[in-house]
Amino acid sequence: MLKRSQFPEDFIFGTATSAYQIEGHAQGGAGPTHWDSFAATPGNVVRAEDGARACDHYHRYEADLDLVAAAGFDAYRFSTSWARVLPEGRGTPNSDGLDFYDRLVDAMLERGIKPAATLYHWELPQALADQGGWRNGDMPKWFGEFADVIARRLGDRLWSVAPINEPWCVAWLSHFMGHHAPGLRDIRAAARAMHHVLVSHGTAISVMRDHGMTNLGAVCNFEYALPANTSPEAAAAAARYDAIYNQFFLSGLFKETYPELVLEGLEPHLPKGWQDDFATIQAPLDWLGLNYYTCKRIGANNGPWPACDELDGPLPKTQMGWEICPDGLSHFLTATARDYTGDLPLYVTENGMANPDVLRDGKVEDPERIDYLTQHMDRAVTAIAEGVPLKGYFVWSLMDNYEWALGYEKRFGLVHVDFETLTRTPKQSWHWMRNLLVGAQT
Secondary structure, three states: OOHHHOOOOOOOOEEEEEEHHHOOOOOOOOOEEHHHHHHOOOOOHHHHHHOOOOHHHHHHHHHHHHHHHHHHOOOEEEEEEEEOOOOOOOOOOOOOOOOOOOOOHHHHHHHEEEEEEEOOOOEEEHHHOOOOHHHHHOOHHHHHHHHHHHHHHHOOOOEEEEEOOOHHHHHHHHHHOOOOOOOOOOHHHHHHHHHHHHHHHHHHHHHHOOOOOEEEEEEEEEEEEEEOOHHHHHHHHHHHHHHHHHHOOOOHHHOOOOOOHHHHHHHHHOOHHHHHHHHHOOOOOOOEEEEEEEEEEOOOOOOOOOEEEEOOOOOOOOOOEEEEEEHHHHHHHHHHHHHHOOOOOOOEEOOOOOOOOEOOOOOOOOHHHHHHHHHHHHHHHHHHOOOEEEEEEEEEEOOOOOOHHHHOOOOOOOOOEEEEEEOOOEEEEHHHHHHHHOOOOO
16 A cells, blocks of 8 residues: 655655636636637537636635645645736736735645646737747747746745646647647647747746746656557657657757757758757756656558557556556656756656546545556656655646646546536545545544
8 A cells, every 4th residue: 555654755745736727717807818719719629618717716726725735735736827917918917816826825835835836837818829829939038028927926935836837738739739729730830839838948947047036847748659569660650759749848958959850840840040049948957847647559650740640559548548557657757867857856747637537425436546646656656766866746636627628528636626516525536645645534
């Protein structure tokens, strides 16, 4: 049975959410975002659902933080909404938005919870999307201005900060695959977004350093790319998938280059002088966060670059249809430290599963999630024993929430949310986490 004593004494356990997924974006003077426009376009989001109401965390944050504290979590990873703070993306801040994050951070500190902030978790102000968004070379400047506003108001109280959550999703999933806002399928847009995201990250790190802030990091997402068969073609396709998904952003952050397997397709579309931006991109970091959920079976495809087939795999699957593959977490913890970061502290900043949880007689039984978390935490224990400098682990997510293009169907939370009444019910997995972190309670 997993025990907290298996982890180092100073190991940080946390849980995570993001602004647009839980706050209720229609409240408190927030400006429109490209996610609002994307969701309002037929066919993009299940039932055209959006984050206007979400979990109403904007009004219920104190009770939600009580659940974080009662479970024994050391830290809470949350995000600030750019459009809530700067409704037009630039210019005069929205005082109601800044006041909300003031209250939120203070409420964490009052409960002994470390505030782990992410500046941007995907809700770009529509006014900036209208100017090209992440395709626009001015984005690093605009993002630096946003970072400056947050640093001035909250910087003295934040335990940690990462500028951008999951650059692959911000850039590739959204500009090449078209699955997230702004919903583009454009290789040139994707190339520029991939690069501008990294330059914006480095710019924000430098801005926050100038304010004396510390414990600044980056958060990247990872997906274990496995060849679907033993053919050389499948191996080559998996290597290309791995380079785009897992290595592009790490290479930019830590190696001052991009992988050749990515440049073979993207280099003609990168902005002029892109090589000169690595000094900004490589702003020194205090830690790296890894978001990990699943693996992907990759087969060869004869289509244009970067064609591959994503095939079904044999492992048990989550409500998302994602294979449960804890070996992938082991791989990335070991390979990232070995190939990129060395002794730099690592954190698992997101790990969890969607499950078709049902509330019955006031309870939600989710043994599948407990098993998922146990398997992945076991891999974390092993990685630490093998010398990986892993310093913390964050469960995604605190509560069921808006799952982007999938609307409110997929439930990742430790806490069940009834999206009609907004009633919160801690699941079996929340009680399991509490028992792990603070011991059994009556």
